[in-house]
Amino acid sequence: MRSKKRQKHYKRQKGRKITANKRADTIRGDYDEAFQNSVSAVREHLIKYDCDDVCVSLNISDIWLPNIGCQVKHILAFVVAAGTSKNSYSGARKLSTYDEFVAFIEELYALLPDFPSLEDYVPERDWGSVKFCWDGIQVPLFYGASLERVPDFVEAYRLLYEGNAPALMDMKAALLLQAHIINSVDSNLVGDADNAAPGKLVVPSSAFWTACGAAIRSTDASLRAAVSVSIGLQKEIGAVLPPTKFAAFADAVMTGKALPLILLEVDGYRYPWSARAATSAVIDHWSQRAKMSAPATAVARFVQDRIDNRNCFAGPFELR
Numbered sequence: 491m492r493s494k495k496r497q498k499h500y501k502r503q504k505g506r507k508i509t510a511n512k513r514a515d516t517i518r519g520d521y522d523e524a525f526q527n528s529v530s531a532v533r534e535h536l537i538k539y540d541c542d543d544v545c546v547s548l549n550i551s552d553i554w555l556p557n558i559g560c561q562v563k564h565i566l567a568f569v570v571a572a573g574t575s576k577n578s579y580s581g582a583r584k585l586s587t588y589d590e591f592v593a594f595i596e597e598l599y600a601l602l603p604d605f606p607s608l609e610d611y612v613p614e615r616d617w618g619s620v621k622f623c624w625d626g627i628q629v630p631l632f633y634g635a636s637l638e639r640v641p642d643f644v645e646a647y648r649l650l651y652e653g654n655a656p657a658l659m660d661m662k663a664a665l666l667l668q669a670h671i672i673n674s675v676d677s678n679l680v681g682d683a684d685n686a687a688p689g690k691l692v693v694p695s696s697a698f699w700t701a702c703g704a705a706i707r708s709t710d711a712s713l714r715a716a717v718s719v720s721i722g723l724q725k726e727i728g729a730v731l732p733p734t735k736f737a738a739f740a741d742a743v744m745t746g747k748a749l750p751l752i753l754l755e756v757d758g759y760r761y762p763w764s765a766r767a768a769t770s771a772v773i774d775h776w777s778q779r780a781k782m783s784a785p786a787t788a789v790a791r792f793v794q795d796r797i798d799n800r801n802c803f804a805g806p807f808e809l810r
Contacts, residue, residue: 525736528603532570533732535601537578539594541727543585544571545754545761549706551595553671553765554694555683558634559612561766562605563691565748566739567598568764572725572754573732588696599691606689608743615683618672622665624648629665630672636746637770647773656720657776663717664752664768670712671765674705710753710760723775724753724760746774 536544548571551557552564585591618630622641633640644661651657679698686692694702713719730751733739742748752768753760762768 522735522737525603525739526734528601529566529570529733531601532567532598533574535597536567536571537574537580539579539583539585540581541576541579541756542759542761544579545727545756546703546706547585547591547594549762549765550591550694550699550702551598551691553680553702554692554698555615555617555680556686556690556692557694558615558683558766559686559688560609560691561613561636562608562743563602563689565743565764566602566733568749569730569739570732572727572730572749572751572763575728576756578728588699591699592693595693599693602691604689605740608740609689611688612686615686617675617677617680618669624662624665629669631665631668631769632672632766635766635770637767637773640769643773644769647776651776654776659717660720660723660772660775661769663713663719663723664772666713666716667709667752667762667768668765670709671702671705671762674708675701706762709762713753713760719753720775722779723751723772724755725751726755746770750775 548564548567552561552568557564583590583594585594613636614634616633620633620641621628621630622644623629631640631644637643644665647661648658651661675698679695679701681692681695681698730749733742733748739748749764749767749771751763752765752771754763755761764771
C-alpha cells in the first residue's frame with residue numbers, strides 16, 4: 491500500500507497532469523476555431539465570384555514564381571475551392587479584367603492564415619530549366635516543389651511501374667500538364683523570385699495574368715489530345731473534403747494527402763490543380779494503390795544506359 495505522503499504526491503501529480511491536458515486541449519480548441527474561421531472566411535470570399543474565374547485565378551497566383559514560398563497557403567485555397575459545390579458559387583462577380591483579379595487576390599491574401607511551421611523554406615526557383623526524358627522527348631517540369639529531386643523520383647516511379655500502363659499514363663499526364671504551362675508562358679513574364687520568402691505573397695503582374703490564364707484555360711484540351719488520366723486523380727468540384735482542424739490539415743500537407751488530384755472538373759472542363767505538385771500527387775496516388783518492386787530488367791536497362799556498354803551486360807541470361 492502507498493504511504494499517505496506518497497498518495498498525496500500522486501494526487502498532486504495527477505492533478506497537474508489533468509490541468510496541463512485541459513490547458514493543451516483549450517489551446518488546440520482555440521487554434522482549431524481560428525483555423526476554421528479562416529477557412530470559412532476564404533470560402534465566403536470565393537463563392538462571391540464565378541467558379542471558373544476562381545479556378546483560373548488560384549492557379550495563376552500559385553504558379554507565379556515570387557509566390558513559390560507560399561505553397562501551403564495555396565493548398566488551403568485550392569482545398570477550400572475544390573470542396574465547395576459548383577452551385578454555391580454565385581457567379582455574381584466576374585474576373586474578366588486585371589483590376590478585378592487584383593481586387594480578388596488581394597482580399598484572398600488578407601484572409602489566408604500564416605503557416606510558419608509549414609512554410610519555413612523556399613523551394614528551387616525555376617521555370618522549365620530542368621527537363622526529364624519521357625518516351626524519348628525532353629519534357630520541362632517544375633523542379634521547385636514540395637518534393638525534392640523531382641527527376642529522381644519520376645525515374646524511380648517509371649522503373650517501379652514498368653508494365654503498369656495506367657500508372658505510366660498518369661505520370662505522363664502530370665509531366666505534359668506542367669510542360670504545357672511552362673511552354674505557354676515566356677520565362678521573362680514569370681516574375682523575379684530573388685526576393686521570394688517563406689509565407690510571402692506577391693500579386694502577379696498583368697502580363698503574367700494574361701499569359702498564364704490562357705495556358706490554364708487551354709490545358710485540358712492539350713491533355714485530352716495526348717493522354718487519359720485515372721479517375722482518382724481528377725475530381726469534380728465539391729468532391730474534395732475541406733479541412734476542419736489545423737492538425738489534420740497540417741498532417742495531410744506533410745503526407746501529400748491534402749490535394750490528391752491533378753485536375754479539377756467544372757461542368758466538363760478540367761483545370762490543373764496545384765500544377766507544381768502534379769508529379770508528387772501521381773506518386774502518392776499510386777503508392778497507396780499498388781505495392782510493387784521494380785522489375786529486374788528495368789533496373790538492368792537503367793544501369794546499362796548509364797555505364798559503358800563494354801563493361802555492362804543487361805540480362806536476363808540463361809545459364810547452362
